[in-house]
Amino acid sequence: MLFFIFLPIFVCRMEKFSVTILGCGSATPSPKHYTSSQVVNVRDKLFMVDCGEGTQIQLRRSKVAFARINHIFISHLHGDHCFGLLGMISSFALLGRTAPLFIHAPKEMWSILGPELDFYCRDLEFQVEFQGFDPDTASIIYDDRSLTVSTIPLRHRIPCAGFLFKEKKTPDHLDRQWADFYQVPMWDYNRIRNGGDFTMPDGTVIPHSRLTTPSPAPRSYAYCCDTAYNPAMIPLISGADVIYHDCTYAIGEAQNAAKHFHSTASDAANTALEAGVGKLILGHFSARYNDEGILLDEARQIFPNSVLAKENLEIDIH
């Protein structure tokens, strides 16, 4: 006699979702940090966010695979966020790339990037596909089976957008033991995984929740840099698992922060708190801080789950 044990089987979440910091310094060069760049890994698709000078050097030092980067997102047109782009493109060529490379950036970038590519990269064996966006409008700029990337309008000296990487909800997991027990026909599985109930031949309705275990909640990561404190973006990043936020200054430099449209550690922490996010990564540090512990302490007083970015740090999004 065979006993079926009707225990829901929870499927382990194995899909990768992480961010690797390549550079987290601000514009003034520092011996400690590279300028802004990071790589978001969503199920082994790699997305680069910002590409300051030296990004390719950092990439080479990290374990991130050059060849798997197909999309580069540029937040704004200050050099410390985009001066590494031409070098990256040239190195992709030297490394034998043939796959198209998509550059998502404020639309006016093309007026200079186009001529630069014509001048320096005439014989590329791959296509550079420029997809311009308006940094002042929140919109979806990338969409695939499992992910959307949306812009987050930020408050900076020039038009600037952050990026929200958001997994799509996947269908719930069908519990095959219950499905067999209620004799659900196979052709009906997908409808039920996507939220449907099952009606038995005798009219009894078996609810979706009995037949399935929930798929993991979609995870999300928001890159919010460069920006002054900006309450308008709170609804856009509300509930994100992890955010990376401009943290150029300590509170003692609030005037400088306001003047240059950057954030203090307190601004970053207040944003994280108000948006109810899971974790805050502090970055874009001014070169004046030899010890960024002062920024971390300040943020943790407001939002305890704060960490400091640093080069080659990889953080899982969960």
Added chain:
Amino acid sequence: MLFFIFLPIFVCRMEKFSVTILGCGSATPSPKHYTSSQVVNVRDKLFMVDCGEGTQIQLRRSKVAFARINHIFISHLHGDHCFGLLGMISSFALLGRTAPLFIHAPKEMWSILGPELDFYCRDLEFQVEFQGFDPDTASIIYDDRSLTVSTIPLRHRIPCAGFLFKEKKTPDHLDRQWADFYQVPMWDYNRIRNGGDFTMPDGTVIPHSRLTTPSPAPRSYAYCCDTAYNPAMIPLISGADVIYHDCTYAIGEAQNAAKHFHSTASDAANTALEAGVGKLILGHFSARYNDEGILLDEARQIFPNSVLAKENLEIDIH
């Protein structure tokens, strides 16, 4: 009774003349080397030669003073020799520069650098003075009281020039004891220092060599990168105290060297030997060599006074 001791007094050469390597890798990114850049210090005037991506990062790590660089020389328009320029200029601005910055580069560079400056560096508080040259013609492109910089046409895939930094001969040192002995009037000192003899009232001619000690021989440094072996440049660098030469490959990769218009270690050493230079610095290493000792050994078999470039190495020119 007072005795004068008529010993010639040799004046120690105190004037600085050195080169500091900021990057000596070739184009393919490597975790070991930065791309091409170096700073030549001539009597505390600083001249940058080439400005690959990451130059400003390396400069910040070295002891070289940002603010004292007034001239940047670009050999050719491959990215690994010039993609750091915009970042350097932006950082000069952030660091409060007001003095003009002179960029000496192949003349066609202005067609892209001009628009780039308009796009990214609109509000500079200092002047960027572009001085284009023809890389295919040897000519003096910088000239001051103590120094000339001349172009050295090289043999590369695109027009490319090296640079010869050559001190001017300074007047010989007057030996005051002999001058007093022969009662040379002060108003005649400069003429004698510059090569003149002195004629005494009785018609006796006191030769220049009796009245002076020779000033040091003018020193010279030649940057020869990127280039294939190029006998045409030998006369231009003949007798230089130190040269930096393209040494991308070992002799086993001679075919690659020829294909890409680069040099092997043997090419570099033969050039040094034929030009009768004092010292050879090998640089622009392919990323394929984990241990560049193979290049050094190869060069030293032909030209023993060879050294490997490395980041932050400073070499005196003498």
